[in-house]
Amino acid sequence: MKPNRDFEELQPPTFGLLLRRLRDTRGVSRERLAFNAGVSASYISHLEKGDRGHPTREVVDALVRYLDRIDPLSVVERRHLLDLAGLGVSEFPSIEQLRAEITDDMRRALDLHEPNLAAYVDTRWNVLACNASYAQAFPGLDRDVNILRWFLGNDLAREVMLEWEAEVRLTVHWLRGLIASSGDTAWSADFLAELGSFGLFRDIWDEGIAAYGRPSSIMHLKDNLTGRCRAIDVQLFSVFSAAYPTQIQIFLGIPTWCADPGIQLDPDHLRPDARGDQR
Structure with missing residues (x-):
């Protein structure tokens, strides 16, 4: 493959970006999420923009509980959100x-x-x-x-x-x-x-x-x-x-x-579904 270089800088995943995606896909406003999670709407805005440090476990749990009431998070979405909140493992060695x-x-x-x-x-x-x-x-x-x-x-x-x-x-x-x-x-x-x-x-x-x-x-x-x-x-x-x-x-x-030398492989054999769960 030939590299394509004329693009803007890629950004790593963040807690705020994922939180906003989960909120948007459920049609929930910042104000509504904040009220039900017991925090302010400005705090949600700061989290999504990355202006605040990692939220506490209590705040993440409250956010997840309300999002789950609207549409349950998948196992992968839940783990991804917790990891991005800073509850994962330490840095990697070289x-x-x-x-x-x-x-x-x-x-x-x-x-x-x-x-x-x-x-x-x-x-x-x-x-x-x-x-x-x-x-x-x-x-x-x-x-x-x-x-x-x-x-x-x-x-x-x-x-x-x-x-x-x-x-x-x-x-x-x-x-x-x-x-x-x-x-x-x-x-x-x-x-x-x-x-x-x-x-x-x-x-x-x-x-x-x-x-x-x-x-x-x-x-x-x-x-x-x-x-x-x-x-x-x-x-x-x-x-x-x-x-x-x-x-x-x-x-x-x-x-x-392979049992059949001319095996026809299923293109969806390794494809996760749109929410990140594994088939």
């Missing part, structure tokens, strides 16, 4: 810091998983280390490092990912949820600026949907040696790290040949 935690024994363990696909990745889907089967299945990803950078900027991704656009859409939705759950959106600014050079990323980002996982564990790849379809059963496990607990995961992909 890729270099995480790679320093991958020991020689851990690298040898990747080879023991052959011929299954195995890699250590962080929660932002940066590849920290991988085995040969993983590198072969996702050509160039170990060099591009990040899955979204590979999806959008490496032509090989289109060739091997048989549900390329659906996987891109799911991963962009996942990125929105990840930024919120970090509790600190500042780290995402440079990454969004890089990805914002791609028109497809901007289009999907503008959907405003968050995701927190895959609706299906199966990923379909074209084997770049035989050209046949392979169904990869994807599993993720947290890896203990005393320095960075919960930040390192091991990706394990168990491949089988």
